[in-house]
Structure formats: C-alpha cells, structure tokens
Amino acid sequence: MHWLRRIWHKARSEKELDAELRFHLDRQIADNLAVGMSAQEARRQALLTLGGLERVKEEVRAAHWETRLENLLRDFHYAFRSLRKDYRFAATTILALSLGIGASTVIFSIIYNGLLRPFPYKNASRLMTFSIHDLQSPDAQGSGRGDRGGFTSAELLTFQQHRAAFEDLIGFMSEEVSFSNGQDTLQVHAARVTPNTFQSLGVEPLLGRSIIPEDASPGQTLVFAMNYRLWQQHFGGDPKIVGSRFSIGGANRTLVAIMPPRFQINPEGSDLWIPTLPNLADSAIPMNAAEPMHLWWPLGHVREGLQTQAVSNDLNLIAQRLAKSFPELYPPRFAVVPQPFADVVVGNFRSTLYALMGAVAILLLITCTNVVNLLLARASTREKEIAVRLTVGATRARLIGQLLFENFLLALAGAVVGCLFAYWGLRGFLLMLPAGTLPAEAAINLNPTVLLFALAMTVFAALLSGVVPTVRSLRGDTWSCLATGNKGTGGHAQGQRLRSALVVAEVALSIVLLVGAGLMIRTLFALTRVDLGFQPSDMLVTEVSFPDGRSRTAQEKKVYFEQGFQRLASLPGVLEATTTASLPPYGGPGSDIELAGQASPAQASVRLDLCSTGFLRTIGLQLLRGRFLSPSEIASAQTVVVIDETFARSFFGESDPIGRKIKFKVLDLIPDAPHNAYFEIIGLVSSIKNRGLRDSPAPQAYLPYTTFATPRATILVRTSTDPRLLENSVHQAIRSVDTRVSLSDTAPLTTYLARFDYASPEFGITAFGAFAGIGLLLASLGIFGLMAYAVALQSHEIGIRLALGARQANILVMTTIKGMRLVLLGIAMGLFGSYFLTRLIASQVWGISPTDAWTFAGVALLVISSGLLACYIPARRASKLDPLVALRYE
C-alpha cells in the first residue's frame, strides 16, 4: 500500500523524488556535455527538457492524489458491491448496529438533558437547595418536628446573611392568587421570589426588562413577571401587554417582563413571579397542616470547587444558631442536607433512569457481540476469496484496507438508521414519560454530543470487530486453504469456539435484561392488585382550590360543600359524595397525637383526614363499632373523631377505643383550629391504604371537615354507572356552586391512580421490555446464524451419516442439541449474573423479591423456546439434506 506509506513517510518520499529528478538532470547534463555543449548550455538545455524541477514534482504529486482517489472510489464500489451481494448479512448488521445506537442515544439524551443539564440558568450545575432532616423522626408532623424543606422569612434572611458556601441565595414560595385585568379574574399559580432571583439565575426576559433587587425597595412601583404559557394562552402572545397594570391578590402590579418558556424555578410550576422581600418580623411557621406553604424554598449557587460536605458543614453551623433563636422550629437532633436542584424534581425517577442506563449499556454490549459474530461468520466464509486475491498479487495491507472500508460502510449505514431510530424513539419515550418526573425547564432533544458519542462507540466497535476477523483470515495459510478446497481454513475449530462463546455471552446478557423487565412486569401486576381496602372503580374525583389560596373560614367552607353535595345528590347516577383532605390512597396530612389519661407513645404519628358524613358510604368503609360523623356533628364542628382499625390496634390494643380522647398536636399550629382540644372517639372503621399503594396503612383519624379552613380540598363521588359518563355533569354541578373556586379535571379515581401510581412502573416496563425484546431478538439471530453456519460446514459429514442410514429425526435432534447446549449454558450464566445484578434495581421492584423464582423461571423458559426456534430452522435444513448433493457439495 504505497500511498499509505507515503503519508507516513511524506518527508522521506519528497526527498527521494528530489534525488530521483536530480539524478535525471545530472545525467542529461552529462550527456549534453558529451555531445559538445558548453557547461552553461548543457545545464540550460537539460532543465528545458525536464520542464522545471518544481513543475515536474507538482505533476508527480498530482498523479499520486489521482491514484488515491481512484483507489478510494474502487474500494467503495467493491465494498458496496460485496455488501449488496450479501444483503441479508448487511441488513442484519445494520439493524443490530442501529438498534444499539438508537436505544443508547435515547436514554443518554434523557439523562443528559433531564438530569445533568436540565436548567437554562447561569452555572446551573452548581445550583443547590437544602432542607432540614429530622434525625429522630423524619415523618413526624408537629411543632418543629419532621423533615422540612421550607424556611421562614427570618430563617431565609439569616441564611442569606451568613452564607459562606453559597455565592448567592434566593428563595421562592408558591401561592395561588387571583389575577385580574379589571374584567376577567383568573386563579393562577404564582411564585413569590426574592428580588435577587432574576439576576442570580441570569435569564434575560423574552420581552421587557429584567427584574432587579431595587424593584422591591419601598416606594417603588410594584412589578411582576409573567410565564410564557400564560402569556400565549390568555393574551395571545400580545407584546403590548408589557407595561400594563394588573390586580394580583388584591394589589396592583405592573407587568415588566415576559419570561422565556424554559424559565420556571418553582418545581410545581408558576404562571407569575412576584418579587417580594422576606419580612424579618415573620419568624413563626404559619404552617397550615394541609398545606405546608408560605415558607421560602432556598436555592443558590454553591461556590466553585466546594464539596457537598463543606456546604453541609457551613449550613449546619447557621442552622444550629437558628435553632437557638427559634427552638420551637427545630427538632432535637437534625442535620441540614444540601441537594442538587434537579434532584428535588427527579427524586426517585433518577434510579429508574440509571437502571435504564445500565440496561442500555447491556444492550449495546449485545449489539457489539452480535456484530462481531456476524463479521466473524462472514470473514470465515470469505477466507477462500481472500486467499485467491492474495495469490494474484493483492497486498495484505490493501486487503485489510478494503475489508475495513466495508465495515466502515456498515457502521455508517448503521449510524444513519440509528439516528432515525433515536429520533422516533425519543419522541415515543417523551410521550410515555410519567408527568412531573423531570424538571419543567428541561428541553429533551437529541443531544449532538450524545449522538456523536454513541456513533463513535459503535463505529469503533464495528471497526475493531472488523479488524480481528480480517487479520485472522489474512494470517491463514493461503496454500492449504486453496489446496483443500475448503470454504475456510484450518482455523475453523478455533473460530467456531470464539463464535460459540460470543453466542453464550449474548444469551446471558439478554437474560439479565429479560429478568429486569420481568421483575418490573410482576411489580406492576402486584401494584394493580393491591387491596386498597375499598373499591376504586365507579368513583369520580375533583380537586378544588379556593380563591387566593386563602382558606375560607370553616363556616364558608361548610356552606360551599353543603350546596355542592345537594346539587350532586340531584344528579342521576350519583350515589353519594364527600369531601376529603387528599386523594385516596393518601390519607391527609400527618399529626402527632397525645392520648388523654395515658402516657404518649414516643412515635405517635397518625394521618388526619377531613371528611363529611358521606365519606363512609362513598368509600365503602365498614363500620366496626360506634357510628360515623353525623351531619349535626359536622355542621357544628364537634370535637369528635372516627378512627380506623390500625389506629385502635396501635394505641389501644384490644381495649375498646370508643369514648377515649385524643389531642392532635398539629392543630395547635393552625390559627382557626381548636387549640389544646381533645377529640372524643365515636366510631371505629376498617382500614384503607393511606400512604400510597406500596406502604401498609398508617393509623388514620377522620375529623369533621369543618374543624378548620383549608385552601384546598378533594371531592369524591360514588356513581352507580361508568363514572366517565358523569364526568361532565358532575364537573358542571360543582362548578355552578361558586365559579371563583378553581377545579382540577373531574376524572375517575382509576385515571388518577394510573397517572400517579402506575405511570412510573409502566414506563419502566415499556423501556426495559423494549430493550429486553431487542436483546432477545439479537441473541436469537446470533444462535440462528451460528447454527446455520455450522450446518453448512458439516453438510458433508451429515451427508455421510444420512448415506450410512442415519434417520432424519436423529440428525434433527443431534443438531438441535448442539445449539441448545450453548443456549442452556448462556441461560445458566445469565441467571447467575441476574441473581446479583437485580439488587441494583431493587428500588423499582415491589411486592416480590428481586430474585423472584417465577420471574427467573419464566425468563429461562422464554429464552429456551426462542433458542429452540433459532436452532430448529437450521437443524431441519440439515435433516432434509439430500445425501448425494451433500457429498458432491464443494
């Protein structure tokens, strides 16, 4: 390969060319002198014939380039032709490559855009928030106990003042406000933000001017910024509204900025941002039990190069001082835990994504194994062709170049198709992604870096896997190969062993993926069959938010719901309706309790729901003892309570709870709730799930909903027919009570369950299932290819056996067993590996053990049957061989 050497030894070849031409020139001069020219004339004439040294050199170089180009075109043509001839091989390889590239690009793009770089903010990777972690009872709910992520104004100001670890610190607080332009009033989600927010995050507004700290100085015009979506939906994207005045929660404010779509801050989403100075006087936690709001959530840039531990130390120092000033707000033992901002939203979903990343890595491994296997198979059938070309004078280097070129073409085609897969795959994934699992700011798209990385990886794999078989086939003994007339060389046995090992690896790896997918399917199955303690079908749900996020008085709330229940009761198909604090299977906020005349247990946290009389029949609870809350008790907000079995068992054991009195400590924090009041137990009901699908029920108490005012509530309606038929009429009936109260979608409870409780496992199943399916397909292709090749090689032997009287069935069984031995070995290795690897996805598995025997057995069975199919087709062909043809073959 002269041109290759020429590139490497360019300087040397230039020198050689110069020497060659000088030799020519000197010989010409010598000859000219010999015919009697003067020295000067001889030189002149010689140069003339040569036509100038530099010009000749230029032309020689041009000639080299021409050959290079010709070679390249010829290689391309040759590669293209030979791939077209072998189109089945080419198609399989391209498919395998593109599936690997496509799947990995999708997952890595989601991880990159959703987890690593979700925010469009300045130095977003250093954005951290922090929360207080109660080291003793993280789940407690009461005065200054339990985990908390929000801080009072006084606390936030102290953190801002003493922040050594943070470059800057902002705070935000979500709030429901009424928003009016004088004619229409909307209920919108607003975020109060500290005035330094916009500068700290460094996002320029789409329209208008940025909000600066001075905007919150006393005496300045009150301003606010608007979310892109609200601007588009309600103002048709009219740029002229910037500068207009609106009434927000009763105060007049001027709109100065429209923020770009990806600006959010508040993970719950906000339509407006209102710059607000934290008020130092405000040091209590005005915590409403139902809504731990009106607290500032901190967010800031950690100083460059600072470890999380240092940040934590700094924050704890400040918090310890705060705990001295506000002892009622802090648990006895606590730690301040800093956390990257993205984690707040992504939370548990992070582990799903990492599990998928692992799955995609395994899939990529299977892909590469498959491609190597295919290339090995192809190389071994081409040994003769290569031997022939070597004997007619092709250089080895040139042959390697050509074969690599073929692999390169395959990789390129795989890359192009892979990009298409990635594009469509990503769109599919985003449709499936459960709501609220990634930050709203994240713009998930095909990431060029990720795409390039996946391309580089697979192209590298394809080239590498191409070199091994190529070099091997070139090392083969040319003459013996030609002389024996074999399709391959003596390297067979070794080649077959390598390919067998690769097939075993493929099977083992796809077992791991299948076990993962199987466990997730079993988890979803377990979740959908969880006994909630009540029947979730035939129920409609609506969530109501009262205007301005301010709870109405308990009395006003009573009027609202009584009217609502009346209108609902008149609808045909409605059996019963009730209100609750939160959507089942969640049982409302928590509270610590004290028992009258009994030492309080150390861990005495219960769930507190606010219900109406209809609750018992709407949910379908069993009344075990006493009675449920009566209409008169609710109307007059009596201090009575109904408890569930779990409650009774936890605190009263076998003794009768009726008539006992309990104090709910959380009520002391709520301004309009009865303080220091003991509630009398009047009834005992059956338990239902109140901490989500996965956890067992916690002690539950049902209080009259008139006990205190709340900014939000849920309405549950039991229907006698398919709840979807009543969606509209129920929604209208509730809406007609008070149009200022905003309603969420009215939908069957089962829809809400699907959205919040099944979406995540369904996503896991689809993603894992898709990867596992692709893995199994590739592994089956590998088995099939290997067996088909083995049968082709042995057709001579099989022919002899048949001629000697072997029965077709014998051949069939013999060949199948040979293939199945590899499959079984792969299954054994895969199950063994899965036994350890499934621990990594234990957090995604629920209701079954991560080493669930049924899953393992089912997966093994699935792989055995697909392995049998992959072996059967070539084995059948072997048994159908005509002995005469087989013996004559080759």
Added chain:
Amino acid sequence: MATPDPQLELLRGTLDMLILKVLALGANHGYAIAQRLQQISQDFFRVHQGSLYPALHRLEDRGWVQAEWHPSETGRDAKFYALTRKGRKQLETEMVNWERLCAAVGLVLHCSE
C-alpha cells in the same frame, strides 16, 4: 536536444504501456527509460519528463512496477523501476488490446472500395 514535438505527446495510457514494455526488458531508472524509448523508437518518441515521472509514480502506486534504489552504471544511486507480476499481466492485456485496435484501424483504413 530539440524541443519535443507537441504533436507527438503520447496519450497517457499508451505511455504507460510503452514504459511497461521497456521495463519488461529489464529494470531501469527514469533517465535510461526515456533514453531507451527514444532509441528503440528511432528518435520518434521524445518523452517529456513532466509526463514520464508522474507516469512512473502512477504505475508504482498501482503496483505494476516496484522501485528500489541501486547504484547506477555511473556508480551514483538511482531509483530503479522493475516490473511486478501484476505489471507483466497488465502489459500482456494492453498489448493484446493494442494489437486488436491496430488491426481494426488497419482494416478500416485499408479497405478497398
């Protein structure tokens, strides 16, 4: 030496064939190849060096000739070109083609009416 007649500039393919033929008689360096061509053709072909060297390097790239540095007849090192097996095959093909071409052209030109 006189300036080469522009009319006698050879077609590239023909020059390649002639060089291969000269090398078939024995390995040689560029200057000698030009001399031999001129001499054998009885001064008919005066090969322009600007064509000769690109042609030699092209033939080398294609693997039809291979080059080595040897001491020349004057004792000074020169780059000697030798025909390879592939080159000999190529020469045979081209000679057959050339003769068939000549014969065909001759038939046309000498045809009596």
